[in-house]
Every structure is written in C-alpha cells, then in structure tokens.
Amino acid sequence: MNDDPIRYFDACCYLGRHVHMAEGQPETPEQLLAAMDHFGIHEALVVDTLSASTNPMAGNARIVQRCRDFPRLHPAWAALLPSSYELPPPEEFIDQMRQQGVAALYLFYGQFSLPLTEWAAGGLMAALEGARVPVFLCPNALMEPGRNDITDWQGVVNVCQAFPDLPVIVTERRIYRTQRPLYAAMETCPNLKVDLSALWLRDRVEFISRHFGPGRVVWASQLPTRTPGSPLMQLNYSDVPHDELARVAGGTMRELVSWNPNVKPVEPASIQFPEPIDTLHRKVRLRESFRDERFYDCHGHIGWCSPYHVIDDTPEGIVGEMDRLGIDVCCVFTLQIVGDGVYGNDETMEVVSRYPDRFIPFTYVNPHHGEKAMLAELERGMKGIKLISAYISYPEEGPLIDVACRFASEHAQFILNHHWGSAGQIRRLCTQYPEACYIQGHATLAYADVCREVDNLFICTCPLLDWQATEHIVDAYGADRILFGSDLTDLPVAWGLGQVLYANIPEADKRKILGENLRGLMDRYGIYPEGWAKSRSR
Numbered sequence: 001m002n003d004d005p006i007r008y009f010d011a012c013c014y015l016g017r018h019v020h021m022a023e024g025q026p027e028t029p030e031q032l033l034a035a036m037d038h039f040g041i042h043e044a045l046v047v048d049t050l051s052a053s054t055n056p057m058a059g060n061a062r063i064v065q066r067c068r069d070f071p072r073l074h075p076a077w078a079a080l081l082p083s084s085y086e087l088p089p090p091e092e093f094i095d096q097m098r099q100q101g102v103a104a105l106y107l108f109y110g111q112f113s114l115p116l117t118e119w120a121a122g123g124l125m126a127a128l129e130g131a132r133v134p135v136f137l138c139p140n141a142l143m144e145p146g147r148n149d150i151t152d153w154q155g156v157v158n159v160c161q162a163f164p165d166l167p168v169i170v171t172e173r174r175i176y177r178t179q180r181p182l183y184a185a186m187e188t189c190p191n192l193k194v195d196l197s198a199l200w201l202r203d204r205v206e207f208i209s210r211h212f213g214p215g216r217v218v219w220a221s222q223l224p225t226r227t228p229g230s231p232l233m234q235l236n237y238s239d240v241p242h243d244e245l246a247r248v249a250g251g252t253m254r255e256l257v258s259w260n261p262n263v264k265p266v267e268p269a270s271i272q273f274p275e276p277i278d279t280l281h282r283k284v285r286l287r288e289s290f291r292d293e294r295f296y297d298c299h300g301h302i303g304w305c306s307p308y309h310v311i312d313d314t315p316e317g318i319v320g321e322m323d324r325l326g327i328d329v330c331c332v333f334t335l336q337i338v339g340d341g342v343y344g345n346d347e348t349m350e351v352v353s354r355y356p357d358r359f360i361p362f363t364y365v366n367p368h369h370g371e372k373a374m375l376a377e378l379e380r381g382m383k384g385i386k387l388i389s390a391y392i393s394y395p396e397e398g399p400l401i402d403v404a405c406r407f408a409s410e411h412a413q414f415i416l417n418h419h420w421g422s423a424g425q426i427r428r429l430c431t432q433y434p435e436a437c438y439i440q441g442h443a444t445l446a447y448a449d450v451c452r453e454v455d456n457l458f459i460c461t462c463p464l465l466d467w468q469a470t471e472h473i474v475d476a477y478g479a480d481r482i483l484f485g486s487d488l489t490d491l492p493v494a495w496g497l498g499q500v501l502y503a504n505i506p507e508a509d510k511r512k513i514l515g516e517n518l519r520g521l522m523d524r525y526g527i528y529p530e531g532w533a534k535s536r537s538r
Helices: 029-039 049-053 056-067 090-099 118-131 153-162 179-188 204-212 229-236 242-257 279-285 315-324 341-354 371-378 401-410 423-432 448-453 469-477 493-501 507-525
Strands: 009-015 043-048 073-078 104-108 135-138 168-170 192-195 295-302 327-334 359-364 384-387 414-417 437-440 457-460
Touching: 009 029, 009 049, 009 056, 009 242, 029 043, 029 073, 043 049, 043 056, 043 242, 049 056, 049 073, 049 104, 056 073, 090 118, 118 153, 135 153, 153 168, 153 179, 179 192, 179 204, 204 242, 229 242, 229 279, 229 493, 279 493, 279 507, 295 341, 295 414, 295 457, 295 507, 315 327, 315 341, 327 341, 327 384, 327 414, 327 507, 341 359, 341 371, 359 371, 359 414, 371 401, 384 401, 401 414, 401 423, 423 437, 423 448, 437 507, 448 457, 448 469, 469 493, 493 507
Parallel strands: 009 043, 043 073, 073 104, 104 135, 135 168, 168 192, 295 327, 327 359, 359 384, 384 414, 414 437, 437 457
Antiparallel strands: none
C-alpha cells in the first residue's frame, strides 16, 4: 500500500434518533465522532434524521446547531419543492446555506414524494446549479425499509441533462440489479456521481474509474445504520492508482463542498485517532498488506455473468484478489443459480482444475429438476453441496431438500444453503442427517438456540452490514460457530473482511472467524482442496 496518507470525507452520515434505530447506534455528535475515530474517518457530511424523515425545516435548523462545536462534522440540509412554500424561495434558501456553513443538499424524493421533473423541481435545481451546490438524490422511504434498486433513473437523467452544471450524486440503500441503468446514466450525464456505500458489488470502483473516469464515485458509510468497515476496506484495497483512491476517499467531496466558503476543511494534523485495538485492526487502518495471512472462505461463486452486472474476470484475477487479501482457500460454487446449474457446475470444475490447491468445489443442485437429476449432479465427485431454494422459488422446507442433506451426511460433506428455513427445519436436518456439516449461507440470528443443541451447524458472516452486526452475532453464537464468507465473485472480498477486521471483538475471535474455524472443519470432515499437500509448501 502507498504510504501517503488518505483523508477520508464521509459523504453520507445521519445524526439523531430515527424510527428504525437499534439500541447502541451512535446518535449524538460525540458518539458519531467516536465511531469515526475507530474507523479512521477525518470528517463527514451529516444530515439530521428529522430532515430525512418528517421535517426538513426543524432538521435543517437542528443540524447546524448540533455541528457548530464539531468542525469535523459538516451540516447538510434537505429541501422540498418550492411550490409547497414550506421553505424559503430557492435563492434565499441557498443564501442561508452559505451563511450557516451548510455543505450540500439532500433531496429525499422517495420519502417526500417529490417528482424529479423540471415542472416540479426546475426552479430549485436552476438555483442550485447557479451556485454549484452538490445535490444528493435519495429514493429511500423510511416507511419501506430494506428496499433496493428504487432510484428513478429517468428522473435522475432528466435533472442531470436539464442542469448540466449541477453536481448530482445518486445515493440509496443499494444499487444492485440496476447497475446497468447506472452506467448508462453515467455515460449520458458527465455531472453524475454515485455514492460508494450503495455499490457493494465487486470491482465497482475499478470499473467506474476505468470506463467513466476518476472522480465519479464518492466514499460514504451511511453511519450510524451501517458499519463503515465494509466500504472503507472495499475502497482501500481496490485496484486503482493511489491518486484515484484519494479522490474517492475524500478529494472529490472536498472539491464539491468548496462552493461554500464557510465550509472549512479540517487539517488532518489536528485529528488524533486512537490507537488500533489489535494487530488486525492496525493493518486495516493503515492499509497494510494481508498477503502474509491465511484466511479461509466458506462462500464463493464462480461465474462471469448474471441477471445483474458481474465484472468480467479470469480465474487468475480471482486468485490474485485472494492472494492480496490473505485468502488461502475458498469453498466455491456456481454463480448460475437461476440458470443452467449443470453448465455452472462445469464452469466451477474447470476453474478448480486450474487452481486445485485454492478451491473446494461444491455441487449446485436444483430440487425442481427432481431427485434423479440431483443425484446425477451430486455423484460428480465435488466436496460439498450448494442449495439456494429461496432464489429459485422452491420451498425452503420442501421434501427434496432432504435428498441433498442425506447425500451430504452419507459422504460427510459440507452443505451450504442460502437460507435453511425455520429453526425447526434446520434442527431436524442436523439431527436426522448428522454426519453433514451445515452452513447457513447468510448471517442470521435465528438459529442461536439450534446451535446450542447441535454441533454441526455454522453461520456465514455474509453480510454483517449493519452497525456492530459482527459484535451482535458473536454475542449470539460465540466466535467458534461463525465462518467467514466473502460471496465472491458477487461481493468484494475486502468488503466482507472489513466487517470483521474493524469489529470490537478480541483478535483471537477474529482469527477464528476468518479462518481457524473453517480450517478445523476441514480436518474434522477430511475435506481439502485436491492440491492440498502441494499448497502447504507455498
């Protein structure tokens, strides 16, 4: 990693109590700054939760007051349409922003039902363009939490094209299946940027920088709802030049907020971050290499295309990413989970044959095809089984799930399901087919009681996205029952590692989760990569 310091400017933080806020999330300026210190974040753009939820007038006034004594926190305001006469006219509103040191504007058009059209928002946008105020467009509505892919791309493009000198940043909970419209919008609109915290898919920083130019992504965390560890490590370990990384981390945002001379940047020398809590935290904070580590990954995909956009790569590229991030071995299965599973299994085996010391292959089976077809695939000789009934509309507790579990037990294999269904279902499977090792493919707190009753059920980390999710899952299960899963080639390996490396848990527990537990299961079940003996001499 480059030794030059990176100055992080978080483009999306919220301050105050919101309707879905969980106990323990930071809600005061002091708590937010303490969180920023732990993650090494220098300064942040901060929106009041009232502005984002119910009352921009009160929230805008409150955020200025709350940030006044904290120069690392830069207030952002929210706007409504001028025609409702709830806020001052646009020019007067912008003058107030200047006077009060407000750095940017958010338009929560989903929460407040604001059309992104010139007839509705044209007067406001024209005034903002004239002043070069950066505008964040957010479609999320608090009444409908958890929704992804809801950006109004036509509306975004309308705004960008009608006001080409207006800096526009798209932000939402997650841009996942709508990656392709995002790229089309970026290609069409040079003034459009995107918030990285919405792009938790592999190689997005690299792809956007390569095809649309540097400076089109701004780094953000969505504190306090989420852990900043994921987008931080996703950015810091991306394969882009140091100067481009620095622009994403904070350089672009500092340029954008310079429209207002009363927004004062913070000198890095004035900030003293606390000492890291352990050696792994130190490594990740300093962007040091992880090549000397031996982590083990229970959840990876092989495949180059999907209904959503997957960055085209090579087996060499995947192994190179594993090497950079200390992943010694990964359990892998096809990405073709809603397509032809036989084609996908062939593809998996071809990649595994090229790197037999790095991968443990799992057979993907589709119960819709019947028991005979399932067994034909299972007899191919892979070392584990992958199920994903939730994605293919097969009942999570359907009868042919037992076919795969029975086979796994008879052959003492790993078997990973996206989700196993009810606690009663996974308890039954673990006891009825006890020689299998069951892996819950995505993090959940639903099976804590079951794990206390059986010794062959383990929980994958993917994704411990929310604030202190890693700490909560360790409290529920104990570190011994948790396995690191990256979900490559879908998600960035670094994005998943950050959730554990930054966590406030003992380093010994981090190392169990990041590899020791899966390595122990490999010994317990006698499941190793084909080239295992050779790999030990690396």
